[in-house]
Amino acid sequence: MASSRRATGPGRRSLLAAGAAALGALTAAGCARVPADGDVAGGDLLARLRESGRVKIGIANEPPFGYIDDDGEPTGEAPEVAKVIFRRLGVADVTPVPVEFSALIPGLKARQFDVVSAGMYINPTRCAQVLFSDPDYLMPDAFVVPAGNPExxxxxxxxREKDLTLATGQAYAQIDYARAAGVGDLLILPDQVAGLEAVAQGRAAAFAGTSVTVKSVxxxxxxxxxxEPFQPVVDGEPAYGAGGFAFRRTERTLRDAFNDELLRLKDSGELLEIVEPFGFSEAEMTDLTAEELCR
Structure with a gap:
């Protein structure tokens, strides 16, 4: 989250007066209204990124989806896909902005970064807040459990049936899956490392995450x-864990251009080559679309 800054210089009253005067001048000049946060508009961010040659990506430091390597560079499934696509869009420099997973959408909307590149699941609740690319993977869930899986x-x-404590991560889709299944005792933790520790210490019977996250941790x-990986079910229907890249709802032009390049990677087989080093396989590739997942 962006830190607050204490302003210095002119007093609040003079700043407000100056702001009011400027707003009046803009209105008189007939300036176009800036799209509201909930509006879908074309936007000019792609042109500005090409001009600067730099894009900032929000990541959650969650291997293997997105994290900072030992050299301070962004890597993982989503950042590596982003690097290829943005290079083809004419933007060579991909700069990571690591935040907690729960801060990704707020940070995007607050313009701390230009795109969420963290393997974020696409679902209707999130689709109301951001524009998603089509998914670049489809993933079942799995649990971290004590050795031997005693339960x-x-x-x-x-x-639910055993009335056990289940841990999962902040803003993870697994929270909703667990609640839909009737799990009553949820322990919400910052990430999968904290989840492993909670299970190892006996504070939770299991930690729920994507199968690739669980396997890596x-x-x-x-x-x-x-x-073993399993398919979550919500209201009797499969809950597909398909992840993609998130953009502000005012930046459809960038999302569409990104989507076009992502489709080319899928069609050529390059997408699988990019993500295989991070534990992804042909089984995780998908033809689902954001439109289908947002319904």
């Missing part, structure tokens, strides 16, 4: 393991 957990229904740990 025999396979899905959210098992957690348990590697090398003798205290916990990953369950």
């Amino acid at each position: 025999g957990l396979r899905d959210y229904a098992d957690v 348990v590697e090398g740990s003798g205290q916990v393991e990953a369950t």
